[in-house]
Amino acid sequence: xxxxxxxxxxxxxxxxxxxxxxxxxxxxxxxxxxxxxxxxxxxxxxxxxxxxxxxxxxxxxxxxxxxxxxxxxxxxxxxxxxxxxxxxxxxxxxxxxxxxxxxx
Amino acid sequence: xxxxxxxxxxxxxxxxxxxxxxxxxxxxxxxxxxxxxxxxxxxxxxxxxxxxxxxxxxxxxxxxxxxxxxxxxxxxxxxxxxxxxxxxxxxxxxxxxxxxxxxxxxxxxxxxxxxxxxxxxxxxxxxxxxxxxxxxxxxxxxxxxxxxxxxxxxxxxxxxxxxxxxxxxxxxxxxxx
Numbered sequence: 001x002x003x004x005x006x007x008x009x010x011x012x013x014x015x016x017x018x019x020x021x022x023x024x025x026x027x028x029x030x031x032x033x034x035x036x037x038x039x040x041x042x043x044x045x046x047x048x049x050x051x052x053x054x055x056x057x058x059x060x061x062x063x064x065x066x067x068x069x070x071x072x073x074x075x076x077x078x079x080x081x082x083x084x085x086x087x088x089x090x091x092x093x094x095x096x097x098x099x100x101x102x103x104x
Numbered sequence: 105x106x107x108x109x110x111x112x113x114x115x116x117x118x119x120x121x122x123x124x125x126x127x128x129x130x131x132x133x134x135x136x137x138x139x140x141x142x143x144x145x146x147x148x149x150x151x152x153x154x155x156x157x158x159x160x161x162x163x164x165x166x167x168x169x170x171x172x173x174x175x176x177x178x179x180x181x182x183x184x185x186x187x188x189x190x191x192x193x194x195x196x197x198x199x200x201x202x203x204x205x206x207x208x209x210x211x212x213x214x215x216x217x218x219x220x221x222x223x224x225x226x227x228x229x230x231x232x233x234x235x236x237x238x239x240x241x242x243x244x245x246x247x248x249x250x251x252x253x254x255x256x257x258x259x260x261x262x263x264x265x266x267x268x269x270x271x272x273x274x275x276x277x278x279x280x281x
Contacts, residue, residue, distance in 0.1 A: 066231065067221075077235075080236065104223060
């Protein structure tokens with residue numbers, strides 16, 4: 001399992017660069033991760049990220065776009081605008097979580 | 105420990121800008137044959153791939169409002185039937201023809217799909233359009249089945265001909281279901 005330096009501290013990541021330790025994350029790091037993939041975080045960005053973080057521990061897997069929409073109450077269209085192209089994966093990366101496993 | 109920054113590459117090579125485009129032809133109206141196209145379509149959109157679904161022949165049932173909620177699954181002609189409770193027990197093909205069996209099998213499949221938190225067919229279509237996917241109906245099938253535009257799911261963009269389809273699918277990868 002590789003370790004990488006982000007924001008001046010060592011962070012455990014998988015081969016692709018997704019964080020592998022839930023507890024190494026805080027919002028300061030999240031903002032740095034977002035910058036690395038070209039996203040400037042605003043309050044609108046934080047809301048779904050916080051949902052993903054709070055949803056993860058009990059389920060042990062990252063919420064899919066579907067879940068962010070039905071359980072979190074975020075409109076899928078908005079998520080595409082906030083995190084263009086691949087919203088589910090980008091949100092998971094910024095939230096310091098693994099890629100979602102679910103198909104939908 | 106490495107000093108190299110490891111960051112996922114999100115924006116290549118599958119972005120719209122890179123030109124990846126997918127067309128899924130949905131030609132079946134059975135419940136089990138509706139899902140592959142819907143799931144793959146939603147997955148492609150989630151990866152930033154321009155995605156079109158083209159509904160032809162029985163696949164039109166997937167976007168016909170009076171039918172889309174009632175797609176059925178039949179055991180008839182399916183040699184891959186197993187009971188999850190007894191996977192090794194063969195199910196005689198004849199059982200599929202017992203009156204009411206299609207209803208029972210459909211109900212079971214719906215429950216299995218719902219247990220996995222997979223949305224219904226109309227919900228999947230709604231999600232696909234929210235994700236920016238395009239829905240098209242086949243002109244010939246539409247005429248053959250004597251449908252009106254008002255019969256179709258409202259997010260269907262147009263009823264198009266085979267040559268329109270050729271224009272839309274130019275440069276696309278195509279999946280036929």
